Amino acid sequence: MKNTVAAYQKAFENYQPEGKVLDVYKYPSPVLKKVAKPILEFDDNLKELCLNMLHTMYHAPGIGLAAPQVGESIRLFVMDIDFNKDKVTNFDGTTESKLSNFNPLIFINPEITKSDEQVVHEEGCLSVPGVYEDVKRSAEITVKFQDWDGNSHTIDADKLLSVCIQHENDHLDGIIFLERLSMLKRNLLMKKYLKKKKKK
Numbered sequence: 392m393k394n395t396v397a398a399y400q401k402a403f404e405n406y407q408p409e410g411k412v413l414d415v416y417k418y419p420s421p422v423l424k425k426v427a428k429p430i431l432e433f434d435d436n437l438k439e440l441c442l443n444m445l446h447t448m449y450h451a452p453g454i455g456l457a458a459p460q461v462g463e464s465i466r467l468f469v470m471d472i473d474f475n476k477d478k479v480t481n482f483d484g485t486t487e488s489k490l491s492n493f494n495p496l497i498f499i500n501p502e503i504t505k506s507d508e509q510v511v512h513e514e515g516c517l518s519v520p521g522v523y524e525d526v527k528r529s530a531e532i533t534v535k536f537q538d539w540d541g542n543s544h545t546i547d548a549d550k551l552l553s554v555c556i557q558h559e560n561d562h563l564d565g566i567i568f569l570e571r572l573s574m575l576k577r578n579l580l581m582k583k584y585l586k587k588k589k590k591k
Contacts, residue, residue, distance in 0.1 A: 457562035
């Protein structure tokens, strides 16, 4: 990484999810097709939204969540590819999921400035639940972004971090991951998904 954003991440050293669980908009909601607007104001409302989005992401649970997915058409996404989800057995014999090892990341006004050779990775999406498919992405990227105080950062990302950043960044441009597939496969999966959604 060019910038480990250590000072920024220090604010999340003892992070525990808190806030509201927001509604996650499902495809084909119109907000998912809009190109999101840049964020110009870095205030307490933005910080509250970031914390609520992180809480919603962990609650789902998922490893990434973009603002359009919670109905906010702004250039913001959150992610955590490091947290653990373990099943814990209670004294009464019931089981529940326990999350730990949080490493939240917040990307505001991200811009991917460099991409490298491609890699294929299976992806899913909280806005298209139950659908998983292999998608081609750049194996390594460089991304510029701002934190919630408006400070600028640049990092190099590879592997899952690179894939996740590209997936969430697509949401800011009104693109869901299925649109990265061949037209035939995309149409088949969307038809199947919408048919299943209609039955619920």
